[in-house]
Structures are given as C-alpha cells and as structure tokens.
Amino acid sequence: MSNASSPPGVNSQPFQVASPSSVPGDHVPMAKPSISEDPTLGDEIITLYVGKKRKKFTVHKKLLCDRCEFFSKAFSGNFQEAEKGEMHLPEDNSTTVASLVDYLYRGSLPKPSVDGDYSKALRLYWLADKICMTTLMDKCLDAIRRNAATFNIHPGPGLIKQIYSKTSSDSMIRKYYAGIVSCGIARWGKEGTRVDEFIELHANCPDFLLDVFRWQLDHGIDVAEALRKNRLIPLHEVVELFGPCEFHSHGEVETCYLKAGK
Numbered sequence: 364m365s366n367a368s369s370p371p372g373v374n375s376q377p378f379q380v381a382s383p384s385s386v387p388g389d390h391v392p393m394a395k396p397s398i399s400e401d402p403t404l405g406d407e408i409i410t411l412y413v414g415k416k417r418k419k420f421t422v423h424k425k426l427l428c429d430r431c432e433f434f435s436k437a438f439s440g441n442f443q444e445a446e447k448g449e450m451h452l453p454e455d456n457s458t459t460v461a462s463l464v465d466y467l468y469r470g471s472l473p474k475p476s477v478d479g480d481y482s483k484a485l486r487l488y489w490l491a492d493k494i495c496m497t498t499l500m501d502k503c504l505d506a507i508r509r510n511a512a513t514f515n516i517h518p519g520p521g522l523i524k525q526i527y528s529k530t531s532s533d534s535m536i537r538k539y540y541a542g543i544v545s546c547g548i549a550r551w552g553k554e555g556t557r558v559d560e561f562i563e564l565h566a567n568c569p570d571f572l573l574d575v576f577r578w579q580l581d582h583g584i585d586v587a588e589a590l591r592k593n594r595l596i597p598l599h600e601v602v603e604l605f606g607p608c609e610f611h612s613h614g615e616v617e618t619c620y621l622k623a624g625k
C-alpha cells in the first residue's frame with residue numbers, strides 16, 4: 364500500500380504522514396525517535412479511510428483510543444468499526460487527518476505557509492472539535508493567535524463566515540474572533556472603515572454580531588482602559604490581557620496543557 368501512512372514496524376514501512384504533493388514541506392522532518400517506536404503501543408492497528416478518495420491511514424489503536432474518546436468509543440463495543448478495525452471519514456480532509464496523525468505521534472502542529480496563511484491549523488481545530496480533543500483545540504488556537512501576531516493578520520468577514528459555518532454556538536474560537544474584532548472596533552473608532560465590512564455580516568452571520576456585543580459587555584471596559592494607557596498597544600496583546608486560558612476549551616477542573624507542560 365504505497366499510498367498509506369503507517370507507523371514504523373507496521374507493514375515494514377517507515378512512518379510517513381500522508382500529505383498531498385500540492386503542499387510540499389508541510390511537515391518538518393523527524394529529528395528524534397518517534398513515539399511510534401514505543402513498544403507499549405502494542406501491535407493493534409486501526410485503519411482510517413479519509414475523504415472521497417479514501418486516503419488510507421494506519422495508526423496504533425492504543426495511541427488513537429487513549430488520546431481520543433471519539434475513537435475510543437467507536438473502536439470498542441459492538442460497533443462495526445470495532446469489528447473491522449477500520450473507519451471511514453468521507454467528509455474529512457486527508458491533509459488535516461495527516462496533521463492529526465503527526466500530532467499524535469510527534470506532538471507537532473502543522474506549520475503556517477511562508478505568507479502566514481494558517482488555514483491548516485484552523486482545519487485541525489475543527490477536526491479536534493469534531494472528535495472532542497480539547498487539548499489539541501487549545502494548542503491550535505494558541506498557535507493561530509501566535510501566528511496572527513507574528514504576521515499581523517486581522518480576520519476579514521470571509522473568514523468569520525467560514526468559522527461560524529463550521530462551529531457550534533459555544534465554540535471558543537468564535538469567542539476569540541469576536542474578541543479580536545471587538546478590540547479592532549475599539550481601535551478603529553469612527554475612522555475605521557473596516558467596521559462596515561463586519562456590520563454587513565448581520566444578514567448571513569447574525570450570531571457573530573451577537574458575540575461581539577456579548578464580548579463588549581464582558582470586556583469592553585478592560586479593553587478601553589488598556590487602550591487609554593497605550594494607544595499603540597498591538598491588537599493581539601490587547602486580547603492577551605485576559606489570560607492564556609481565555610479562549611481555551613478545557614473545563615475548570617481539567618488541567619491546562621500550559622500548566623501540565625505537555
């Protein structure tokens with residue numbers, strides 16, 4: 364199966380994350396031994412068929428199920444997936460699943476493109492949301508925030524619409540972008556022509572304006588205070604006023620990955 368991604372020791376193939384040729388350099392070379400060489404992972408292998416072209420991925424069952432409750436439930440009990448040891452994910456993107464496999468084995472996130480485009484991390488966030496991998500969601504969102512600060516990227520209405528079409532009403536990434544735009548409005552003021560672009564979202568993305576309004580109620584005074592102290596404060600630092608967990612999805616009783624050191 365030359366088209367498959369397999370961990371070392373499985374079918375005698377080296378571990379390669381499936382990645383379409385259209386995105387060369389998507390993943391950094393492995394600099395140290397992979398976790399997949401860990402004998403405690405056992406020899407049970409799960410096969411995932413992803414996308415309409417059924418891209419094949421093979422992953423250690425223990426790794427997949429220990430890290431992800433979605434797969435743990437699917438591959439236990441009387442489900443067809445458990446019987447066959449395989450699952451079909453026709454709606455998912457093979458590049459994004461490759462990023463997931465890479466994360467599971469190496470703990471790494473996809474890299475942004477040279478121009479700062481980081482849609483790979485955004486798509487991985489959506490996949491993590493779908494399969495309930497909270498820590499991965501938090502890591503992706505933090506990486507998106509850092510990348511936006513590095514490249515000085517501000518979201519436009521198109522991105523907002525896309526995010527709201529892919530997420531549920533309690534999604535923290537919605538809150539993040541509502542916060543970013545709220546801070547932007549505070550900085551743009553009456554001279555900010557960009558405000559009009561976002562107001563137009565009321566027609567097909569009304570939840571966004573509602574979230575911006577909520578954000579202003581919760582944090583508007585804090586942001587205004589910060590802006591008064593330093594009007595040149597970078598937008599993303601304004602957002603960071605509220606602490607590293609402000610946009611994390613982990614619950615209050617769960618340990619944040621930043622504190623766990625993972």
Ligand SMILES: [Zn+2]
Pocket residue numbers: 501607608611613619620621
């Ligand atoms: Zn946290």
